[in-house]
Amino acid sequence: MRIGILGYGNLGRGIEAGIRQNDDMELAAVFTRRDPARVKLATEGVPVYHVDKAKEMKDEIDVLVICGGSATDLPVQTPEYVKYFNVIDSFDTHANIPQHFANVDAAAKESGHVALISCGWDPGMFSLNRLYANAILPEGNDYTFWGKGVSQGHSDAIRRVEGVKDGKQYTIPVESALEAVRSGSNPDLTTRQKHTRECFVVPEEGADLARIEETIKNMPNYFSDYDTTVHFITEEELKKNHSGIPHGGFVFRTGVTGLNKEHKHVIEYSLKLDSNPEFTSSVLLAYARAINRLYAEGQRGCKTVFDIAPAYLSPLSGEELRAHLL
Amino acid sequence: MRIGILGYGNLGRGIEAGIRQNDDMELAAVFTRRDPARVKLATEGVPVYHVDKAKEMKDEIDVLVICGGSATDLPVQTPEYVKYFNVIDSFDTHANIPQHFANVDAAAKESGHVALISCGWDPGMFSLNRLYANAILPEGNDYTFWGKGVSQGHSDAIRRVEGVKDGKQYTIPVESALEAVRSGSNPDLTTRQKHTRECFVVPEEGADLARIEETIKNMPNYFSDYDTTVHFITEEELKKNHSGIPHGGFVFRTGVTGLNKEHKHVIEYSLKLDSNPEFTSSVLLAYARAINRLYAEGQRGCKTVFDIAPAYLSPLSGEELRAHLL
Numbered sequence: 001m002r003i004g005i006l007g008y009g010n011l012g013r014g015i016e017a018g019i020r021q022n023d024d025m026e027l028a029a030v031f032t033r034r035d036p037a038r039v040k041l042a043t044e045g046v047p048v049y050h051v052d053k054a055k056e057m058k059d060e061i062d063v064l065v066i067c068g069g070s071a072t073d074l075p076v077q078t079p080e081y082v083k084y085f086n087v088i089d090s091f092d093t094h095a096n097i098p099q100h101f102a103n104v105d106a107a108a109k110e111s112g113h114v115a116l117i118s119c120g121w122d123p124g125m126f127s128l129n130r131l132y133a134n135a136i137l138p139e140g141n142d143y144t145f146w147g148k149g150v151s152q153g154h155s156d157a158i159r160r161v162e163g164v165k166d167g168k169q170y171t172i173p174v175e176s177a178l179e180a181v182r183s184g185s186n187p188d189l190t191t192r193q194k195h196t197r198e199c200f201v202v203p204e205e206g207a208d209l210a211r212i213e214e215t216i217k218n219m220p221n222y223f224s225d226y227d228t229t230v231h232f233i234t235e236e237e238l239k240k241n242h243s244g245i246p247h248g249g250f251v252f253r254t255g256v257t258g259l260n261k262e263h264k265h266v267i268e269y270s271l272k273l274d275s276n277p278e279f280t281s282s283v284l285l286a287y288a289r290a291i292n293r294l295y296a297e298g299q300r301g302c303k304t305v306f307d308i309a310p311a312y313l314s315p316l317s318g319e320e321l322r323a324h325l326l
Numbered sequence: 327m328r329i330g331i332l333g334y335g336n337l338g339r340g341i342e343a344g345i346r347q348n349d350d351m352e353l354a355a356v357f358t359r360r361d362p363a364r365v366k367l368a369t370e371g372v373p374v375y376h377v378d379k380a381k382e383m384k385d386e387i388d389v390l391v392i393c394g395g396s397a398t399d400l401p402v403q404t405p406e407y408v409k410y411f412n413v414i415d416s417f418d419t420h421a422n423i424p425q426h427f428a429n430v431d432a433a434a435k436e437s438g439h440v441a442l443i444s445c446g447w448d449p450g451m452f453s454l455n456r457l458y459a460n461a462i463l464p465e466g467n468d469y470t471f472w473g474k475g476v477s478q479g480h481s482d483a484i485r486r487v488e489g490v491k492d493g494k495q496y497t498i499p500v501e502s503a504l505e506a507v508r509s510g511s512n513p514d515l516t517t518r519q520k521h522t523r524e525c526f527v528v529p530e531e532g533a534d535l536a537r538i539e540e541t542i543k544n545m546p547n548y549f550s551d552y553d554t555t556v557h558f559i560t561e562e563e564l565k566k567n568h569s570g571i572p573h574g575g576f577v578f579r580t581g582v583t584g585l586n587k588e589h590k591h592v593i594e595y596s597l598k599l600d601s602n603p604e605f606t607s608s609v610l611l612a613y614a615r616a617i618n619r620l621y622a623e624g625q626r627g628c629k630t631v632f633d634i635a636p637a638y639l640s641p642l643s644g645e646e647l648r649a650h651l652l
Contacts, residue, residue: 123652271591
């Protein structure tokens with residue numbers, strides 16, 4: 001199957017690398033809003049086009065992976081490009097998923113394509129685990145923890161503080177909270193009890209460090225509800241020790257069964273990822289395989305990970321799956 | 327939806343209890359090979375019939391849950407009862423799944439029903455996690471650990487040893503092996519390095535304890551490849567401290583991504599279950615809902631958990647799932 005990439009940032013580069021790990025896929029083209037002449041791919045012989053040319057390639061691509069941001073790119077791009085392609089995105093603004101779904105579904109049905117939105121790990125694999133676990137244990141509690149990992153939004157917030165040259169923020173789940181959930185005790189946990197936030201900040205020369213720290217720790221929405229630690233470091237240290245994009249997290253469901261609800265059960269799913277965008281890309285590619293198959297079967301419209309039978313994700317046949325993975 | 331139970335042992339009782347936790351289900355009948363007059367349900371007003379009467383109830387039941395054993399019951403029962411019902415079983419003899427699938431699929435297609443085989447947690451939820459994780463990380467390693475939990479087969483083996491009155495065996499994953507896998511170091515682990523076995527044995531009066539211990543520890547297939555501990559206890563202690571049927575386990579996939587395979591990822595799924603049969607029952611009921619829906623949509627034949635889109639398991643609508651769980 002022929003994959004197209006729209007947007008060549010961290011996620012687009014992750015898709016490019018991931019295609020090399022899947023024998024049934026090839027990279028057909030990359031589309032960019034930048035000057036295509038200035039975009040250098042890691043893959044030889046693959047064309048780079050300006051996005052305006054994308055629709056001309058509609059017969060050369062089986063699935064277009066849209067690698068834009070959720071704030072302003074995807075709400076426009078996904079309904080637009082599903083007019084010409086089967087598409088997949090990682091739209092992750094949870095509150096706006098119903099609206100995005102409706103927009104993409106209408107456009108996909110009109111053009112006769114398949115779209116998959118909100119794919120990745122959260123939303124994505126975490127959502128799947130929430131659904132399976134809720135269906136299995138109807139009486140219980142859900143818990144989601146994120147990290148240890150880099151939050152792009154919080155890192156951006158740090159960098160907007162006066163006197164800050166650069167910075168990176170890690171979201172860290174509180175170990176005692178994880179243990180309390182694992183024990184099956186169904187704790188009620190406040191925001192502060194679930195996660196801490198650790199900031200590594202490169203100050204401008206002569207900046208007021210105490211004031212930077214105070215501003216970060218009291219920032220509403222981002223930091224004020226958390227126990228936050230601020231470390232001041234040099235630009236070299238930031239580059240050397242904090243240039244990765246790790247992430248991960250935990251999804252739990254704890255519940256009860258039995259005539260007297262006397263038996264406790266704990267379902268735990270966790271991810272520990274060296275590269276958030278590359279793992280997200282790997283999930284997107286498995287689902288790109290699925291939507292290519294659904295399209296071939298005659299299905300149309302917008303899907304989510306909830307709508308897709310797991311077997312569609314694998315290159316193996318039903319016989320092979322039953323013999324080796326069941 | 328109207329559920330029938332065939333076989334009223336631990337699993338059948340788990341199904342009965344689980345139905346009370348699902349508002350869209352009711353228990354229609356229980357079928358037994360025993361004298362129905364001697365089977366007392368926990369639920370008032372539900373009829374108990376001899377299995378020979380089952381086919382007469384074919385229009386009163388939407389899904390029949392077959393709660394027999396994998397060794398001799400299910401290979402006969404599932405292909406037989408799918409002639410009259412949509413059925414689900416927990417067939418767990420991994421090596422024989424392809425043959426069982428073929429038998430059930432042929433019978434289900436001939437009679438126009440839907441069957442789901444090998445449902446539960448392993449095979450079942452563990453299988454799903456293996457499939458998803460393999461599709462996402464094509465280059466990597468799989469690890470499955472079981473326990474801490476009671477192995478029925480190993481407990482039976484203990485009880486067959488001369489001089490043993492009763493006994494229970496726990497399978498325990500080795501913590502250092504779990505940690506090695508979690509680190510992403512891709513260790514090669516022998517059978518002995520992955521699990522230990524702990525036995526609680528009630529000896530007959532005057533039995534040769536040293537000989538019992540020796541016999542257990544050297545039993546081929548069951549214990550000789552493991553580090554095994556044997557504790558001798560009284561019948562009262564066994565009853566008081568070891569009458570539960572807990573189980574659980576861990577499924578890992580560790581893999582790499584990146585142009586130079588420089589990024590490691592660890593996917594971990596684990597279960598900690600107070601009651602193995604009740605949790606298995608809870609999984610079976612969620613999938614019973616799914617096959618009832620597939621049947622209503624006109625699907626026929628044998629399925630596995632790989633073939634069923636997750637949304638079918640939940641009582642929630644697509645809109646509700648997207649708004650609350652995605």
